[in-house]
Amino acid sequence: MSGKLVAVANMKGGVGKTTTVVMLADALAASGASVLVVDLDPQASASICFAGDEILADLIREGRTLDHYLGLRIVDRDRAVLPDFVRAAISTTTHLGEPLAVSLLPSGPDLRIVEREIIYALTTRKFSMHAIESHLWKLFHEDFAPLRDRYDYVLFDCAPGISPMTEVAIRASDLVIVACIPDFLSTYGLKGFYRMIWGTPGGPESMLTPRRLPHVLVTRLQQNVKQHQTTLRSLTEGATAENPVFRLFATRVPQSAALANALTRQYTTYRNKYHDTYHDLIGGTIAPLMTEVKEVLHGA
Ligand SMILES: Nc1ncnc2c1ncn2[C@@H]1O[C@H](COP(=O)(O)OP(=O)(O)OP(=O)(O)O)[C@@H](O)[C@H]1O
Ligand SMILES: [Mg+2]
Numbered sequence: 001m002s003g004k005l006v007a008v009a010n011m012k013g014g015v016g017k018t019t020t021v022v023m024l025a026d027a028l029a030a031s032g033a034s035v036l037v038v039d040l041d042p043q044a045s046a047s048i049c050f051a052g053d054e055i056l057a058d059l060i061r062e063g064r065t066l067d068h069y070l071g072l073r074i075v076d077r078d079r080a081v082l083p084d085f086v087r088a089a090i091s092t093t094t095h096l097g098e099p100l101a102v103s104l105l106p107s108g109p110d111l112r113i114v115e116r117e118i119i120y121a122l123t124t125r126k127f128s129m130h131a132i133e134s135h136l137w138k139l140f141h142e143d144f145a146p147l148r149d150r151y152d153y154v155l156f157d158c159a160p161g162i163s164p165m166t167e168v169a170i171r172a173s174d175l176v177i178v179a180c181i182p183d184f185l186s187t188y189g190l191k192g193f194y195r196m197i198w199g200t201p202g203g204p205e206s207m208l209t210p211r212r213l214p215h216v217l218v219t220r221l222q223q224n225v226k227q228h229q230t231t232l233r234s235l236t237e238g239a240t241a242e243n244p245v246f247r248l249f250a251t252r253v254p255q256s257a258a259l260a261n262a263l264t265r266q267y268t269t270y271r272n273k274y275h276d277t278y279h280d281l282i283g284g285t286i287a288p289l290m291t292e293v294k295e296v297l298h299g300a
Contacts, residue, residue, distance in 0.1 A: 003154060005145075005147075005173040006024075006154070007169045008155065040111075068085070070114050070115070094272070175293065177249075178216045180219060190216070218232065258280065
């Protein structure tokens with residue numbers, strides 16, 4: 001069985017990408033799947049959320065983070081083995097008495113520097129930009145794609161903007177979820193994002209345009225805010241237009257204090273139950289979203 005790769009992205013920051021990754025990782029794991037979260041953001045929000053700051057500090061000190069792996073593998077040309085950097089069974093959230101099967105490939109604060117070093121190191125070796133992109137693409141296929149054999153779902157929490165690793169993950173994923181607050185500024189960049197990835201083939205010929213259109217997920221929806229209603233209408237029109245540049249999930253994530261709190265669970269000392277963490281959101285939001293995501297990934 002081949003696991004699915006899902007990237008959660010948006011050029012815009014603070015739109016609920018990490019919240020979506022955490023919520024979906026927990027939901028998929030609670031449905032019995034094995035899930036790996038790959039943190040591609042130097043802010044390390046998903047890593048902090050799952051590991052808590054103490055364990056994450058240990059992982060960073062021990063060099064068990066994505067930035068260290070990339071540095072070893074590309075800059076030092078070492079034989080770093082990706083699964084060695086994955087922290088298994090990271091979740092302290094339980095379901096039916098068992099911790100959720102979520103593993104984490106954490107990010108560290110040096111990820112941004114390492115991505116820049118990769119460019120320096122490869123240009124020193126006379127790689128063109130084209131060749132650098134090819135190199136990262138190849139590395140992704142050699143090291144990340146085989147994670148499909150180990151997990152049912154690999155979720156990439158992308159950094160805002162487009163970093164080299166983010167672009168490769170977006171292009172290689174089976175589904176790209178674009179988390180979007182339904183306001184003017186948050187949806188403004190959607191076309192640009194589409195043009196950048198779907199509208200232009202990647203540098204090297206092998207670097208593909210993603211197979212599916214990006215799927216917009218409305219986040220932090222406030223029904224009583226007029227601008228949200230207006231933007232929702234234009235998103236619906238955009239998704240049903242003749243040549244759409246995105247699809248739209250029918251499920252909407254509401255503005256919810258419970259969801260914001262779900263990200264800070266590690267700072268409590270007790271184990272949290274999945275149902276206590278998400279309570280009301282499970283029936284109306286999380287379960288239907290998971291069904292939609294699974295339909296896209298496993299449907300015809
Ligand atoms: N549905 C929601 N209801 C209430 N608060 C939310 C919701 N979704 C996200 N938030 C809050 O909004 C803030 C930004 O969310 P999040 O970190 O998920 O965004 P992001 O897109 O990952 O940000 P970044 O671009 O910095 O990585 C956080 O404080 C989070 O708790
Ligand atoms: Mg984030």
